[in-house]
Amino acid sequence: MQPVVNAHRIGIVDMGSGSARLVVYEYVRDAWFRLTDEIREGVRLGEGFAASGKLSEGAIERGLDALKLYTDYASATGLGKLLVIATSAVREAANRRAFLDKLNGFNLEFIVLSGEEEAQYGALAVANSFSVSDAWVMDLGGGSAQLSRLEARRFAYGEAYPLGYVRMSEQFLRHTRTTDGEVRDLERFVRTLIGQRLGAVRRDGLPLIAMGGTIRNLTKAVQKAENYPLDMLHGYLLKRDRLEALVERLLELPAAERSRISGIHADRADAILGGALVYRTVLREADLPGVWISGQGVREGAFYRQFLAARTGFLLGDVRAFSVQNLFAHYPQERAHTEHVKFLSKRIFNLLEPLHGYGQPEAQLLEAAATLHDIGMAVNYFDHHKHSAYLILSGQMPGFTHREHVLIALLTQYHRKGDPKLGAYKTILEADDDLRLTRLAACLRLAEYLERSRAGRVKDLEADIGHDAVTLRLIADLEPRVELWEAAKQSEIFKKAFGRELTLEAGTLRRGGAQDKRLSTPAGKTKRK
C-alpha cells in the first residue's frame, strides 16, 4: 500500500476548563479527513475558579505542562504550529494575562474564544454532522455551557452561561453526599439564568443536540446500563427517563464512589453530577423527551473552518453524502466498479418499485451501501462482506441515525451471500426492517453479480413484472456470460424478497424485439419462463 500523499495535517488543542485535548487531523481540503491522533490530559484548568475567579497556581502549571507536552509532540512529528482554542476558564480568569504571558516562546496560535464564538463553533459542528436544519445546541464543558439556536444550518444566536460541570459542582455540591438542598439551589440557579430561554425551547418543539465530555460520559453510562449494541455516541437519543434514572443513581453515591457506575470515568466521577443536574433541569424545563448526542464539538468546529475554508459558512453541502464519501476515501477502491454497482442497484430498485413501494429513505440507504459494499476488500478477500460491515460499524457516519448506520452495514454484509438477519441490532431497528433489509440486499446483490466481471458490461436493465415472475433483461454489447451465470444464482433471495421467481435474459443494445436472446442459466437455479 502506498502512503497518502498531498494530505495536510493539523493539530488542534481544545483548552477546556476540565480537560485539554490535542487532536490531529489528516485531510485533503474539501475532500476527506480522518483523525490520526489524540492526547487528552485532565488538566482541570477551571479548578478553584468558582471561588476565586482566577486560574490557580496549580491550574496554570498543569495547563503549561500540557501545552509543553503538545508542542513537544508537534515538533517531534513535524506538525508545525498548533491551533489552541481556549474557552471559559481562560476567557473569564482575572489573571488570564499572567497565563498567556507564559506562553511566549511556545509555537502556538492561541485563540481565546468569546462565549458567542464558542457557541458558533459548536453549532458549526452540529450543522456538519447532523441531518438537521433547525435545532437547539447545548455544549456543556467544565466552565461554561453554551446554548444556541441553529436556523437553516446557521448559527442564529446563542451565548455562554456559567454552567460548566466543574463550576457547578464546586459552587453547589460541597458535600460528599449531595443533599436535597444543594440540588434545589443548583436547579434554581439554572432556572434563573436560562429559564426564559428554556421556555422558548419548549414552545418551538425543536430537537436539542448536546455536546461535551459530560453528556458523552453520561450517555456512555446509560448505554452500558441498557446493553446498547453499538459502541457509538454521535447521533444517539438519550431519553429523559434514562437520564433521570442515572441522576438518581449518582445522587445515591458519595462523590468518590460515582465511578463505580459502569461507564463513568474515574477522573470525572467527583464532578460530573453538577453537569448531570444541569441537563436534568434543562430537559425538565424545556419539557423535552430526550436529547440527541453529538460526538463533535468546538474542536471539530475549529477543524471545519480549516477543512471547509473555501465554502460559505464552512458548511458541507450534504452531511450524509459526505459521510459516505469520507468513509469510502479511507480504503483503496475500484471506483468504476463501485459506481456501476450504484447505478445498477438503483436501477433495480426503481424497476421493482411496484413490488416494494419504497421511497427516498430506502434509496439513500441502498446508495450508501452500494458505495461502501467492497471496502472490506482492504482487509481480506475472504469474508470481505463481513469486513465491510465491520469497517462501517467501526467508522463514523454522521448524518445517519444509528438505525440507518446499522442497516447500511448489514446491507454490505449480505451483498454476496447469506440470509439477511438483523441479529444483535434488532433492538434499534424497526419492526419491518427485516423485510426492508432482505429487499434492499436483494437489489444490491443482484447489482453486484450483474457487475461480476467488474467491467461495466451490463449497460442497463429492463424488467417485466409478472404475477409469479420477474424477468430482468440485461442490455449489453457482448453476451455477459459471467453476469448471467452469477446473477441467476440469486433467485432464492429474490423470491424471498419479492415473492416472485427471477428470470434473466440477455438483450442487445437495440432494445426489445427479435434481437433479444434468452441465455441459459445454471440448471435448477432459475425458473425459465
Added chain:
Amino acid sequence: MQPVVNAHRIGIVDMGSGSARLVVYEYVRDAWFRLTDEIREGVRLGEGFAASGKLSEGAIERGLDALKLYTDYASATGLGKLLVIATSAVREAANRRAFLDKLNGFNLEFIVLSGEEEAQYGALAVANSFSVSDAWVMDLGGGSAQLSRLEARRFAYGEAYPLGYVRMSEQFLRHTRTTDGEVRDLERFVRTLIGQRLGAVRRDGLPLIAMGGTIRNLTKAVQKAENYPLDMLHGYLLKRDRLEALVERLLELPAAERSRISGIHADRADAILGGALVYRTVLREADLPGVWISGQGVREGAFYRQFLAARTGFLLGDVRAFSVQNLFAHYPQERAHTEHVKFLSKRIFNLLEPLHGYGQPEAQLLEAAATLHDIGMAVNYFDHHKHSAYLILSGQMPGFTHREHVLIALLTQYHRKGDPKLGAYKTILEADDDLRLTRLAACLRLAEYLERSRAGRVKDLEADIGHDAVTLRLIADLEPRVELWEAAKQSEIFKKAFGRELTLEAGTLRRGGAQDKRLSTPAGKTKRK
C-alpha cells in the same frame, strides 16, 4: 487513499476433478501478495470417470462452460492470459485430446500436471506456508491423491494415486446408505495401493500435512462441532479421534442427508465420504495422532512459482517473517515509527530477561506484534488497538500456529490500554499464556509510549533491576517529555507483569553519571524511589 501502483495481477485456474476455481492474485514480486477474487464452480470434471476412464459429455460441457466464464471475466477485467492447471481428470482421460482441442481460441496457458508435478506444487505450498522442514504432504482432490515427502523444505519424492474423493465414492460407495462391506473394500484398496508408504510414514514419525477441498470441508465440520473460536483452517491440527467421530456420523446418514452436518457443503455431501474414509485409513495405518491442515495447495504452488520466480526452489526465506511483512504491507503505515517500536520493545524484552526468562519464541511474538501493532489505524484512530487485533485475526499468518496467531493479535489489542485477557481464545492457548501475554504486552506498551511522539526521540534504554523496582533510563538528545509522561502511566501493567514498581528517568546520550536527570512523572501514577 491511493490505489496500489506497480502491482501485477495473475489469474490461475485449478481445473480439478471435483471443482474448478479461478483465483486472482495481486502482487509485487518477492514483496507482497493478496488474493483479490475467486470464482468457484462445482464442475465435477471427474464424474463418471471411475466407470469409463473418460471425461463424460456433460463433464466436458461443464468444464468448457467454466473456462468460458473465466476467460470472459479475464478479458473484462484486463487480466490477460489465464494460467490453467489441470490435474488427474484431464491427465488420465482417454479422451483428453477431444477436450483440449475444444480449448483452441481460449486465451489460456493450459498445463496438464503429471502426478509428480502435482505433488511438487502441493509440497511447494507447504514449504512456503508452514514452519516445517520435514513432513509428509497429502493432497486429496476429486480424482487423485498425492502423497509426498518434504525434506529440508524441498520436495524429495512423491506421486499421485487414484484416491480422489469423487473417484472413491463412485468406485466403492454405490449404496445410498454405505454398507460395512463397501467400507472394507475401500479400505483394502487404499492399503493395497499405499500401505507400504504409510508404513514409512509411521516409522519416521514426521507430521502429515493435508490439503484439498475434502480435508478442508471435514475440518470445518469438526471445528463447528467443537465451537472452535477461530474461523481459520490453515495450521489447524485435526485430531484423529475427531475425524473418526465425524466419519461415524457421515456413515450413519444416507448420502443426500450428509449436508445436514453443520459445515459440510451441500455440493460435496454425496461424495465426501469417499475422501473421509481414505483419510481415516491413512491416519490409522500410519498411526498418526492427527493431521495438520493446509489452506494452500496446488494453486498456491503455481502462484509461488511466479511470485518467487527469482528464488532458488521458489522458496520464501523465512515463512513467519514473510507472513508478518505481507500483512503489514496491506495497510498504510508509518514505517519509521513501527521500526522504532520494534527496536524499543526488543530492548525492553532483553533488559528484563532476568525477570521473565523468556527466549526466542516470545521474542518472535513480540516482534510480530510490534510490527503490526498500528495496522488498525487504517480503520479508525479510535479503538485502533482493537481494530489491529481484528485485522490480524481476519488475515492469514502462515507459519504461525493458531495459538501464536492469537497471541500476536491479543498483544496488539493491549498495546495501549486494558487489562490483558485471553477471552474467547482460552481453549487454544496454554495455561501460562495469561502471564506471557501480560508481560509481552507490558513490553510492547512501554515501547509504544516511549515512542509516543512517533519521532524516535528515545534512542536507547538502560535498566536497573532492583528487588522492588525497575528503573528505566531513557537515552535521548532532548528531554523526551511526552514519552516520559505517557510511559509513566504504564506502571500498573508493569507491576502486574513483573511484580515491581516502574521508575522512569531521562538520561543523556553520554551515559551514566552526573548528567542523568530524574524527571517528574504524573502524580500518583508512578512511585518515586
